Amino acid sequence: MAVKPELEFLDYKTFELKPFTNVKGLSERIIAQVPGTSVATRILEFEPGTDTSPNGVQIHDFWEELYIIEGSIIDLELDEEFTSGMVACRPPGMRHGPWKAPNGCKIFEVRYYSK
Template sequence: MAKPEWEFTDYRKFEATPFSSVKGLSERIIAKDPVMNVATRILQFEPGTDTSPNGIQIHDFWEELYIIEGSIIDLELNEEFSQGMVACRPPGMKHGPWKSPNGCKIFEVRYYSK
């Protein structure tokens, strides 16, 4: 089994690791497959976070997301996404960059599909 087995656990048990490229953005990895380089994580945008330094994102895996609280603004689409909204992004889909004036917490699952 590449990912660990967890029964319900407080997400705060997992260390918040800040991104060096974006001030105010961090992740809590719940499970990761280092061979496939996919993960389940919680992304945390502190109020005022701007991911513009990372530019538009495109990757070769699927992403499914649920906004737990707060909101983010997609700067390319000029659209705000908020608590309770979901996304399903196939490989190759362009998305971002984002700003989060008031902060945001997102549950994300990344995987490959045959």
């Protein structure tokens, strides 16, 4: 099985900011990823006004752990706002999103499979 690369501390801006093609204002910086999988460590960046409704509700087969670094997102299904300093742990199959980020948001995310 392929593994993520070994990295020592780096400025997160070292990693390319890649915009999503289907959601205006949403980008990611992939820190490490197992090739060919959704297993990744990344930073999501929502510009002010970003709306992920085009992606709909998300459900996936991997674990996802998140920390809101700054800003906030509003979960449109739950009608609840999540703010900086909050964390989430989503098991495979959990429904979440879509979101709006009226003032922008930055999130650290780790995705993985667990046996």
